[in-house]
Amino acid sequence: MILRLLNGILVLGLLVSAYYAYALEHKTRSAERDIVLLDGQIREERENIKLLTAEWSLLTRPDRIEHLAAKHLKLGVAGALQRISESEIDTRVPAEPMIAPGTPGTDQIGDMLREQGSAPADAVTP
Amino acid sequence: MTVQVSALAGQKRLRLVVCGFALCFAIIALRFAQLALLPPHAGQAQGEREAPLLRPDIIDRNGVLLASDIAIPSLYADPRQIIDADEAVELLTGAIPEMSARDIMQRLSQKRSFVWLKRQITPRQKEIVHRLGIPGVGFRNETRRVYPMGRLGAHVLGYVDVDSHGLAGIEKYLDERGAIYKASLAEPGGNNTGPAELAIDARVQHAVASEIAAAMATYKAQAGAGIVLDVKSGEVIAAVSLPDFNPNDPKQAQDKESMNRFSGGVFELGSSVKTVTFAMALDEGVADLGKTYDCRYPLPAGRSRIDDYHATRRILTVPEIFTHSSNIGTAKMALDVGVEGHKQFLRKLGLFDRLHTELPESAEPLYPARWSRVNTMTAAFGHGISIQPLQLASAVAAFVNGGIMIEPTFFKRDAAEAGAASRRVISEETSVTMRYLMRLNVTEGTATKAEAPGYRVGGKTGSAEKVVGGRYSRDHRLTTFVGAFPMDNPRYAVLVLLDEPQAVAGTYGFATAGWNAVPTAGRIIARVGSMLGVAPEITAEEAVKLAKKTDAGTIGD
Numbered sequence: 001m002i003l004r005l006l007n008g009i010l011v012l013g014l015l016v017s018a019y020y021a022y023a024l025e026h027k028t029r030s031a032e033r034d035i036v037l038l039d040g041q042i043r044e045e046r047e048n049i050k051l052l053t054a055e056w057s058l059l060t061r062p063d064r065i066e067h068l069a070a071k072h073l074k075l076g077v078a079g080a081l082q083r084i085s086e087s088e089i090d091t092r093v094p095a096e097p098m099i100a101p102g103t104p105g106t107d108q109i110g111d112m113l114r115e116q117g118s119a120p121a122d123a124v125t126p
Numbered sequence: 127m128t129v130q131v132s133a134l135a136g137q138k139r140l141r142l143v144v145c146g147f148a149l150c151f152a153i154i155a156l157r158f159a160q161l162a163l164l165p166p167h168a169g170q171a172q173g174e175r176e177a178p179l180l181r182p183d184i185i186d187r188n189g190v191l192l193a194s195d196i197a198i199p200s201l202y203a204d205p206r207q208i209i210d211a212d213e214a215v216e217l218l219t220g221a222i223p224e225m226s227a228r229d230i231m232q233r234l235s236q237k238r239s240f241v242w243l244k245r246q247i248t249p250r251q252k253e254i255v256h257r258l259g260i261p262g263v264g265f266r267n268e269t270r271r272v273y274p275m276g277r278l279g280a281h282v283l284g285y286v287d288v289d290s291h292g293l294a295g296i297e298k299y300l301d302e303r304g305a306i307y308k309a310s311l312a313e314p315g316g317n318n319t320g321p322a323e324l325a326i327d328a329r330v331q332h333a334v335a336s337e338i339a340a341a342m343a344t345y346k347a348q349a350g351a352g353i354v355l356d357v358k359s360g361e362v363i364a365a366v367s368l369p370d371f372n373p374n375d376p377k378q379a380q381d382k383e384s385m386n387r388f389s390g391g392v393f394e395l396g397s398s399v400k401t402v403t404f405a406m407a408l409d410e411g412v413a414d415l416g417k418t419y420d421c422r423y424p425l426p427a428g429r430s431r432i433d434d435y436h437a438t439r440r441i442l443t444v445p446e447i448f449t450h451s452s453n454i455g456t457a458k459m460a461l462d463v464g465v466e467g468h469k470q471f472l473r474k475l476g477l478f479d480r481l482h483t484e485l486p487e488s489a490e491p492l493y494p495a496r497w498s499r500v501n502t503m504t505a506a507f508g509h510g511i512s513i514q515p516l517q518l519a520s521a522v523a524a525f526v527n528g529g530i531m532i533e534p535t536f537f538k539r540d541a542a543e544a545g546a547a548s549r550r551v552i553s554e555e556t557s558v559t560m561r562y563l564m565r566l567n568v569t570e571g572t573a574t575k576a577e578a579p580g581y582r583v584g585g586k587t588g589s590a591e592k593v594v595g596g597r598y599s600r601d602h603r604l605t606t607f608v609g610a611f612p613m614d615n616p617r618y619a620v621l622v623l624l625d626e627p628q629a630v631a632g633t634y635g636f637a638t639a640g641w642n643a644v645p646t647a648g649r650i651i652a653r654v655g656s657m658l659g660v661a662p663e664i665t666a667e668e669a670v671k672l673a674k675k676t677d678a679g680t681i682g683d
Contacts, residue, residue: 047197047267050183051249057191057274062332077653080580080662081673 073108181271181290182300183321184283186328187363187538192275193283193297193373195290197267199252201243205234207262214260221254222247246270271297273373279331281386282324282365282485282536285373294379296322296536299484323538325361330354333653334364338622341646342368345627345637351387351515352646353621354654357523357610359544360532362483363618363658365389365516387623390487392512395623396590397451397639398608399508399518401560403460404448405525406471408559409552412462415559418443419455428500432457432507435589435638436572448563449571451587453507460506461499468502474551475521475531477513484536489514508588509598515606519621522608524551525560526584526616565613575645576607578652579671580662585609585620585647587639592626602626605639607647612660622647 069075084092100106184193201222208214211234219227225244233241245268247255252265271286284295292301300322338350354364367387371378378384385391407413421442424431434452447455460468472478480490492512494501504510516534524531529552532544539547552560564584567573572587588606591598605624610616622643633641655662 050194051196053191054194054196054272054274057194060190061275062278062329063276063336066332066336078656079652080578080655080664081669083580083656083662085661 072112181286181292181297184296184324185321186279186324186326186331187361188327188329190275190328192279192324192326192328193271193273195269196272198246198270199249199265200245200268201247201252201255202264202266203234203241203243204239204262204264205236205241206239208234209261211235214263217258217260218243218255218263221258222251275328276374277370277372278328278335279324279326279365280370280373280379281367281388281390281487282326282362283373284486285371285376285379287376293376294487295485296324298486302486325356325363325536325538326365327363327657329657330654331364331366333657334650335366335368335370337646337650337653338366338368338624340649341622341624341627341642345624345630345633345642347624347627347642349383349387349625351621351623352650353388353516353519353619354650354658355516355519355523355534355619355621357527357616357619358532359539359541360520360523360534360547361539361544362516362534362536364654365536386485386487387515387625388621389481389483389485389514389516390489392489392492392514393604393623394509394512394590394593395515395518395606395608396508396588396604397453398586398588398606398621399511399513400448400451400456400506400588401522401525401564401586401608402472402475402477402518403456403468403506404444404563405521405552405556405560406468407459407463408444409556410463410467410471413444413459415444415562419447419452419458421447421452421454423454425454425457425503427457427503432503445563445566448586449567451572456506457503460502465497465499465502468505469497472505472511475517475524477511477517477521481514481517481520481534483516483534491517508590515621515623518606518608519619521551522586522610522621523616523619525557526564526610526613526619527557528554529557561610561613561616564609568609568613572640573607573609573644575640576609576648576651578611578648578655579668580664581651581655581660582612582614582663583609583648583651584611584613584616585644587644589638589640603637605637605643607639607643609647611651611655612663617660618654618658620647620651622650 099110181193181195183191183195185191201218203214205211211231214234215227215230218230219225222244230243233243243263255263256265269290271290273280273283273285280295282295284292284297284299286292286297292298334352334354338352341347342350350366350368352364352366353362355362365388367385367390369381369384371381371384373379387393418441421434422439424433426432432453434450434454436450436452438446438450438452442450442452442455444455444459446452447459463471469478478491478493480488482488491514493505494510501510520531520534529550530548531551533547535547561584564586565582566584567586568576568583573583573585576583576585585607586609588604588608590604590606591600592602592604593599594602603626605627606622608619608621610619624639624643624646627637627642629635629637629641
């Protein structure tokens, strides 16, 4: 009788442990699939980041920027006169700002953006 | 009886079976316990997922990307899965016009499961083909080394072959240091490699390159080179050699004209080497600023005579010898030090040895094996000894930074590393005197055109005659300027070299350094000074001059 009870318990234990083992394996497999998936995504994102950095670097090449600036802007090489120390700031700021955002004619970059319709007019008020 | 015996035998057999099972289960249980309790074998688990080691990215000192490995998609097809080949060809040629319809058709009719349709397509083309959704057409990524900045810093970066082996420059250096070094740059936890950080500043590099290129065009020079060196850390901020090449197309680099001239070649640099002689004579104490030398007559040296280009025919003081660039006076100063002392000083500066930096392109200096009195006299003004321009820039950096020679490097480094790579070559007082002489030469000597208002430039010119057909030629010159700024507390050394500049309109028939290399250096300094964070100090007189010059073309007019 005791032997039979023991057998019953063992069979039950076997069933429970088998279920547990299969459930565990199932979970492991799905976790493994997730890992592979995420690894793939990470790799893809890394490649994308690299690609974008390279593209950014390509687009911000100094010779390209220089060429574009010469073509579209009336800017010169930043000279010694354009640099002032922090202590001079309050004495050197012109009374009338050279660039008044929103006023056509003084703000070249702003004008260009407005022409293309990508900047809301008077977005920035001084 | 027989029943009993068989029952006994049956029981025995049962016991055997039970024992067998128990043993099996015990083994399995032990194995489980081992797997569960002992830590997993590190190498095994990682080995499966380890990706092939990529080349590290190369970035400049501000993090601007200079070289990178990019996965370039290539287009392939599985002809057996193609349902309608004609439609596929039509769609593909529509998406990528440079593919020929006949070629694709021929490939698709092959009885194989894999054919390349086009290697290395652009991300945009990939996107278009992807959207078409043709069954049986797919992409595979191949790695390619790209240099997004193109020619910028080509001689420093070097280039790689199709199998991504570094063939020149920093790329070769990374290979020579081996996979371990490359792996050490890897970011922890990623299969990506971290960047190699150069000392180069892309903006300064571009400014120097464009000014040298402009000078070559203006003065019809064959080649040019420019160096900007941080005198306090030995970092090479910019190193330009023109003509250059585009590392994305390594074939261009095979051209002999596009060699590395700042460290891969040695030149007789002429009078700019006088800085070395002056530093030596002043440091040895054989000359001081008050001492005079008789420069009235040419100095016999062997079978020829040493004469001055800017002949004064009078007795000159030491500062005058410097500002008039007198060969006679400098040769006499070197003789005062003596042949042995001179050799020792040159050796101390490393001018007899190949310069060791990260770049594999490093030429060995050329000098006579038997060094005589005549050699000392000519080497005093930069003839008869050929050195790399970078060696001279590095020596001049030492003369102005307080007398500490720091090994130049193309990698970013901190103060501690710079300290470890430095040694004293002249005293602090000599350095102060050298700064005075070099500044004097720009305010009233041969290098007045190097003045960049506000940046207190100092330096020395050199116009070496090139050897053409075994003789020094007056018409083929190598002009140099070597200097530093700001002279009250030097931060950067600058060297400009022009190969065979011509006399053009505006130089009054002159083709010496003062008329080409020197103004180029001045323009470079005026342009990069603010990028490098050197605060300009402008005198009232300079301000008026500057205001006139920059009136046109600035913001707001």
